[in-house]
Amino acid sequence: MAQYTPMIQQYLKIKAQHKDAYLFFRLGDFYEMFFQDALSASQELEITLTSRDGGGEDRIPMCGVPYHSAENYIKQLIEKGFKVAICEQVEDPKDAKGVVRREVVQLITPGTVMEGSMLDEKENNYLASVSEFENGTYTVSYNDLTTGENSIALLSEGFDAVLSELFNRPVKEVVIDSSFDEAKQQMFKDRLGFTVSYSDTTAVDKEFIPLVKDIQKEECIEGFGRLLNYIQTTQKRSLDHLRPVKKIELKKYMSLDMYSKRNLELMETMRKQGKKGSLLSVMDRTMTAMGSRLLKKWMERPLLSSKEILTRHNQVEGLLEHFFEREALREQLKSVYDMERLAGRVAYGNVNARDLIQLKESLTAVPGLLETLHQFNHTAVNHLYEAIDPLSELKALLEESLVDDPPIQISEGGMIQDGCHSQLDEYRDASKNGKQWIAELEARERRETGIKSLKIGYNRVFGYYIEVTKANIAHLPEGRYERKQTLTNAERYITPELKEKEALILEAQEKSVELEYELFIKLREKVKQFVGKLQILAGQVSRIDVLQGFAQLAEEHDYRRPEFNDQRIVDIKQGRHPVVEQVMGSETFVPNDIFMDESNDILLITGPNMSGKSTYMRQLALTSIMAQMGSFVPCEQAELPVFDQIFTRIGAADDLVSGQSTFMVEMLEANHALTHATENSLILLDEIGRGTSTYDGMALAQAIVEHIHEEIRAKTLFSTHYHELTSLEAQLTRLKNIHVKAEEYEGNVVFLHQIQEGAADESYGIHVAKLADLPSSLIDRATRLLQELESTPKEEKSSSEQLSLFVEDEKAKPAAKSSEVETRLKSLDLMQMTPMDAMNELYQMQKKVKQNY
Template identity: 65%
Template sequence: MAKLTPMMEQYIKIKAEYKDAFLFYRLGDFYEMFYDDAINASRELEITLTKRAGGKGDPIPMCGVPYHSAENYIRTLIEKGYKVAICEQVEDPKTAKGVVKREVVQLITPGTVMETNMLKEGENNYIASLSHFNDGSYVIVYNDLSTGENHIALISHGWDAVIHELYNQPIKEIVISSNLPDDMQLQLQDRLNITLSYQDEVTFNAEYRSLTENLNDERLMKAFSRLLNYIQHTQKRALDHLQKAKVIKLKQYLSLDMYSKRNLELTETIIKKGKHGSLLWVLDKTATAMGSRMLKKWLERPLLNENQIEERLEIVDGFYRGFMERDSLRDILKSVYDLERLAGRIAFGNVNARDLIQLKRSLQTIPELKNTLYQFNRKEINSLADDLISPDHIVNLLDGSLVDDPPISIKEGSIIKDGYNEQLDTYRYATKNGKKWIAELEKKEKQETNIKSLKIGYNRVFGYYIEVTKANLHLLPEGRYERKQTLTNAERYITPELKEKEELILEAEEKSIDLEYRLFIEIREKIKNHIPELQHLADVVSKIDVLQGFATVSEANNYKRPQFVESKLNIKNGRHPVIEQVMKDGSFVPNDISLDESKNILLITGPNMSGKSTYMRQLALTAIMGQIGCFVPCDDADLIIFDQIFTRIGAADDLVSGQSTFMVEMLEANHAIANATDRSLILLDEIGRGTSTYDGMALAQAIVEHIHNNIHAKTLFSTHYHELTTLEDSLSNLKNIHVRAEEHEGNVVFLHQIKDGAADQSYGIHVAKLAKLPDPLIERATAILQQLEAEDKPKPITEKMDSGQLSFFVDENKKVKKEKQPANSDKVINDLKEMNLFEMTPMEAMNELYRLQKEMKQ
């Protein structure tokens, strides 16, 4: 191998420690990349790939980005799921012996970004760790480095539960052991689209003992240590803003599996993958970024505890009724910046003076916020006001130290107020008076030389100088001026007196800037000691913001406060919260929903496009809204607190895992059947449509019966198998309902009204007509339908096995009797011989074959 230059040897040594990251290697005013990093970065960042000599041998691929604009390039790589190691010079090049010493000062990963322009305001940016233990349990630890949050969940019921839990959180990166089985790693990386990182060391750092005071399980400690060690390794700095780890007791929250969250579009839509059109989009009337993030967390974990739900509803009710006070409250909240992330940046050390001014202005609103909350005549709202503790000491510190409009940079001065520091005032006085002396010197020199164009200027290379145009050089007295620089049309001079003043001024300016920087760091460190206060304040403000948002959206959309009951769910004129907002014209048709112990399964029939799926989804969304503490879209609601919601709605292939629509449908149905309880809600839409008619109807009926006989969950089951409506006669807890439609002059009119009983027909051909299929095709389909309807239809099987399930299969012990030859077989054979298949369409041939088969069976 050809010998490399010392610099490239240094690069390769550092790169070996960060093989899975782009190494941004600092060279002067650029971050440079080499070898594969250069080739890949040039492609991902669309920058020019060049080459440089690395010693004796072939040129080395190279590309680079300017230091001052590196943040934008780093953001692009992070958004694509890559990691970036920042390698800086850690000694002065002027004093370095040989190659300047360099070290990685930070590893930026998708889950550890702190820069504001890389974070979405209303979303958490979670990094998680996953640990597997010998008893079969898993522990997931969540951390949002930008806010300092730490949460831990213990999962004891298998890998599928882990996948569902991880899917439901906005995780950008997951830290695992290198021993985790390969198939599990592939699912995490490909199916969930999470960046993988590895950390095998789980020794606990005693420095962070206070974060684990409530962790009394060794598994939780090891799992938390895995993530903590990784964050320390990548960030290489103090993590003073990390909050105490909170254990998530999953059984205290309504469980939503990955299918339900996707199908119900709680936080993003399936197709566009955006917030618009989701339930979050409708409900988010928060005024702060903190509130928006908390709302999203509440949506992902609805409550099961009725007392906690009622406490939220009581506050929402108070805000709802106090319109004027709520309006004032919203105005105040709009002035509050992101306290959570400001606290994180203070601890992280990347906060600037403008950030601290934002902090000051936010904290100055707290007394007014408290007073406004006290105006509501509700003890629960007044308790929120009591919990708002204004950190006046921080306000006083910032108000007395920082100017109101500081520059972005903290290393160029002009950020500290006059009067805050005596030494700084002295330096500023010297600088100010020195510049005044120079102005007076310029005036004096003009008078003495009679050169009106004479001026005293300054630049960083030559310092202060007296400039005289060449046309006036003859007016200068001899021996008084020392030539400094010659220009095309002028000469620049210096005098001993000016040189002396220059030294005083520049020394005062330099020392002033250095002192301002040190003072700013001191101010930041003082505030860092109060980060827990700021985080508590942020939590209370976020809660206030979410609940006032619930009141705001409830008033705007005419939502009603729900009541919670034990068994009989009853919703009067319920509406779909998202669709009614999308329609905007008030044309959404509301419907009642009623489920109790005697009728806990609703079998829904009706035309496609008539609103069956909408009806089902609106029940689930209404239940979730109620269990997060929001009013619900209806005229009146008695709701049940569901422990789980399962949905099988919509058709979608899972291309990543190679599963067809029908397989996905069966997996989702099986997940519901395997995990639901009698306190769960199950929504199953058009089960069995992905296979043949007989297979599909058999599966659909068996699933309905299994839920009815074994699970007893509240269930909405929509189907296009109208034959299943006869199950109402054999299943006592099942009730038929249908979506009303009428036929008018050959066209179907969807009324979107839910009525008792079964639908009389499916109107499928009418829907095809609405889709503008060709008229000859529609006419042919109508003729075929009439022919098929005149013949026998498949019927549900009512024979029961001993287990109470359907007997779909022939008993192997029973002998099958040989059937006699049909009497009309000769006629069928003659008809078959006379057919001219080459003149028949495939559909005509199929119809004739069906007719002949039917005759043979007679």
Template identity: 75%
Template sequence: MANYTPMMQQYLKIKSQQKDAFLFFRLGDFYEMFFEDALTASKELEITLTSRDGGADERIPMCGVPYHSAENYIKQLVEKGYKVAICEQVEDPKQAKGVVKREVVQMITPGTVMEGSMLDEKENNYIASLSKFEDGTYTVSYNDLTTGENSVALVADGFDAAIGELYSRPVKEVVVSSDFPAEQQEMLKERLGYTVSYQDETTIEEAFVDLVADVHQDKLKIGFGRLLQYIQQTQKRTLDHLQPVKVIELKQYMTLDMYSKRNLELLETLRKGGKSGSLLSIVDQTITSMGARMLKKWMERPLLSKNAIDTRHSQVEGFLHQFLERETLREQLTSVYDLERLAGRVAYGNVNARDLIQLRNSLRKIPEILETLREFTHPSIEELYHSIDPLHELKELLEASIADDPPMTIKEGGLIRDGFHDQLDEYRDASKNGKQWIAELEQKERKATGIKSLKVGYNRVFGYYIEVTKANLRLLPEGMYERKQTLTNAERFITPELKEKESIILEAQEKSVDLEYELFLEVRDQVKTYVQKLQYLADQISRIDVLQGFAQTAETNSYVRPTYKEDTRTVDIKQGRHPVVEKVLKGDTFVPNDIYMNDETDVLLITGPNMSGKSTYMRQLALTAILGQMGSFVPCDSANLPIFDQIFTRIGAADDLVSGQSTFMVEMLEANHALAHATENSMILLDEIGRGTSTYDGMALAQAIVEHIHEHIRAKTLFSTHYHELTSLEGELERLKNVHVRAEEYEGNVVFLHQIKEGPADESYGIHVAKLADLPKPLITRATELLDQLEGAYSSAEAAASAEEEQLSLFIEEESPKARKAERSASQFEQHIQNLNLLEMTPMDAMNELYQLQKKMKS
């Protein structure tokens, strides 16, 4: 290092402590990057790569971005998953002895972004930590630095369950220990796309002990401590806005695993990956950005408490039945800014005067909102009214202190309102009067010299001056002014009187700006004392926003309030609809259907052709359950529902390209996950299980899974299949019922009626569907011929099998030696099965054992 220049030595020393981040090294008006940082940043940011002499007989790669526009470049890097360390000059260059001292003042990472331009206003920006313990349990901790929200959950079911919990929130970055299992780190990075960071220290310092006052388990404290240490070390400032840690009791919420959230397209669609076409896009009628974020939280964690569900439904009902008042409320909410993030910016120390104007304007609306809430007659709305503190004192402080149209920066003046501070008013008066004197001087000198173009101007280098064009210099009496500066086309002069006034004006302006900055910091510190009250107010306004949004959705889409009974597992939905499909149909009317499953029906086996609506029927039950338990009304004529503790889905086919798993393997893994975790209070949706293997393999697996659910889990299950042979299970499994999607053949074409009827389907109509897809006519004709041949061959084989069965029966009756040997084999087979104790195995292990036994018996 000694071969490098002192400044480059300083850079290398700081960079050695920030190896996993781009180091934005402040040099004058630029942030510079060197070596590998420069090579990578020039490509990622598409900026010019240059070089400089570093003093080690080599040209060092170098690139830079302007200080004043750095935010946009930082945003680009962070959005790509990189981290940026901001290194500033921390001493006055005029007083520095040698190289100016520099330090990293902040680390910006995907999970610790605070700048508004880098954030989605309707989505939280979570950073999480994942901690593993020797007994196989995990803790998952969350923080949203923009709002101060903190929470932690204990996950007892291993890494897959921890990943499922992590997937429940929009997490941008995950913090783990340096010895976290490598294969699990790889999954976090490659499969799930998280930025992974490292932190081994988990001690919670005394200043933050109050945050974990309600956390009583050591594991949870360790998990949150890891996250808190990382935030402290990267942000390097006070974190007064951090809220007390909430312990997430997972048993209080419906469990929606990663597969189900994806398959049901709750927050985004599978194909497009955006909000459009998701459940969220239909029910999001929120007005404020903080309300939109709360809606997502409710959707990710539907409730299990009947009382809590009923409370939300009563509040929605209260808003629903008073249209005019609700419309007034919606209009008032449009003027409420993001109180949650404004409070965070105040505490974080990066709030400006315009932020405080937004806060003031929001607080001005709270009394109006309270007046509107008073006009609602439902008792549940009255409770919301009494929960709101309008924070009058804070509003009055902001009204009195902050100017109506302040600048973006806080060091240029113009922040503080006239009349707020006497000394500031005096400075302003002196400056104002001085400027008035300058204007009068200009008129006076024009009159005295007869030069109409004479002007009195100002610049930062020379101060105030009198400017006369060279063409008019002849009109000036000799010695009238003191020459100050010569320009190409003019001369600039000063007078003793002008310099005296300049001193008064500039001193007043300088003192005024300095005092304004001090006063602004004082106001900000006073606002800081209201942060917790602001956070609570933001929570209440968000809740009101979500609930009125549910009412708006219910009225617009004709949703109804569902009812729940805790002592029954009956599902009774009349004229149920899919909330998304009914809105996106173009020119068609959605066909509603009933769903009825009482205590005597656990499994609906659904048959019918492709495109007929089987998957829609299945999904609409799950979405109805989720909507109801998150507090929304539901799309149907009436709904009596049980409270589901979990929903598991296997709908649609998709290879997992990242892990190299085929569609069939993904299907088996998702099915196994449901079978391993579902209870009798769960819902399972399985669509076309067994398609990814041979017909008999697939049919055997499908039947075994249905039987296992029926006999050992008893969850409410919708199972769609093309294996018509499975419909015979209705005669064998007492709580299984056949239903089908009705379709009719008309003049050689199939007509999908999208109606669910009792009993099995009589055909699959596969060739008809191919015809609808406009496959070539010769191909359709040939397929029809082949189908006739295959069906004929199947009928012949069926007859032959019947005759063979009759002969076998006679053969056994004669008790031939072969028959007795067959009986012994069957007895051995039965004994082997008993020895295997299949019911103690997972479904996948049991099927594998049976396959091995089958091969053994054949040999």
């Protein structure tokens, strides 16, 4: 390093402590990056790469961003999963003896972002840590730095359970110890898309002991300690807003593994991976950001306690019964800002005056909320507001301290109200009177010189000055002013009197701004004392918001209150899929009943593709999840058991990341259900066995059905194209055949989307192919083959004879050269193709055929 300049040496020393982060090194008005950071950042941020002399043989790569617009660049890096270390000058350059001292004041990572512009206001931003212990158990700890929330879960079901748990929440970054298994680390990165960070320190400092007071298990304390130490290392500032750790009692909530969350599209759709089209998009009728975040938490963990579910249903019912009061409530909630994150910013020390005005306006709305809730006159609704503290003292403090429209920057002044502080009032008076004197001087000089364009201006370099245009200089009495600056079209002057007044005005302004800053910091410290109460209030308002959203949803879409039973009876009348119904419109969606009593555990569903089997299966799962969240559900009537787990295998999807085929993914998901399901679970299996040969698939499907029937006895919906399986109804006492009705009309199939008892008569595969617009010659050929196959009883033809139909049919036709489409079709290995690949091939073939006709 000796070859480099002192400043570059300083940079390298600091960079060595933050090797995994981009170092934003403050130089004047810019954050600069050097060496490899500069090469990478110039590409990631699309900014100009330059170079500078640093004392070595070669010039050093360099790029930089202005400090006042750095936030946008930092946001881009964080969204890509990188970390950014902010290195500031921590001494006045005037006092520096040599290189100005610099230190990293904050390490911004995907899981520790606090800046509002980098956050999704409707989603938590979790930092997680995972610790593995010798007995095979894991702890998963969570922290949302923006709200101060802390929680921890203890898992003993292996690493797959850890992946499912982490998939459950919007985690951006995971902290592990440096010796953590590398293959598992790679799963965090590839399968979950996390930024991986390291912390080997697990001891909890004395000041944070209160956070773990309710945690008994040593593993949990150690697991949270790892997370806490990482936060302390990266943030280097007050963490007073952190709340005590809550242990997540997983047995209190419905278990939804990562496959089910993905297949049911709870938070995002599988195809576009966006919120639109998910269950969350349908259910979110909240009016506040913190209410929206709480809704997601309830969806992540539906309840198992009938008592708690009943409480939520009673409150939704009370809110639903009073339309006008609920509308007033929704209007008042619009005035409530994100108190949860505002409280976090207060404690964290990055709150500004406008944030505190938002807090004041939120607190101003609370008494009105309480008054409106009181008007509901409903016992269950009363419990929502009985313990609410409106924090009138804090509201009064903010009202008497801050102006209504303060600037964003707390270093500019103009935040504190007149009358709050006598010394500040004196400074303001001096400044105001001084400016009045300047205005009067300008008017007097114009009068006495006769120069109407004369003006008194100000800039930071020369202070106050008198400006006269060149054309009017001749009219100035000699010696009246002292020349200060010459411009192209004007001259600028000063007078001793003007400079004396300038000193008084500027001193008053400077002292006024300094005093306002001090007063604001004191105000922030006072507000900080209310952080705990603010977090409680935010939680209460969030709950009210979610429940009124449930009531609003029920009102808009005619949802009904579900009932629960202990006899494992599923009885849904005219049930609807909450998402599909809204996409199609309630008038065109066909509702269906679902009935399963104690004598019926498995519904075997047959029917053609595109007829609605998957929709029927999913709507039962979504209805159950909504009911156990506390929401009303889309149907005429619903009676349900409380499901402890839901397992799904719906849709075909290769796991390209881990290199697994559709069939392997299918078997893994099925195995997960068969291994963990209980008789109180719900299992949805769609087309099991289709990823392998017909007889293999049929054998596997039958064995799975039998295993569920005999060993697990969970409520199960099993859809299949293997019509041979319908004979199981005669062998398995608790299995029942149902099918989706379809009819032929003038050679075309019409899907009625109605579920009826019994097995389907036909699969209508060729009709579906026709709907997909396959070439007519191909459809005709398939129809002839089907007629040949069906015309002879199976027992009269061996497998080889059945296959010979294809050969004989070809021999009957005159020999013809295969077309390009036929050649391509014969060469395709359909079992190894993804659905998207198949669709692309089909499109290209259709294009070829259309060109030939």
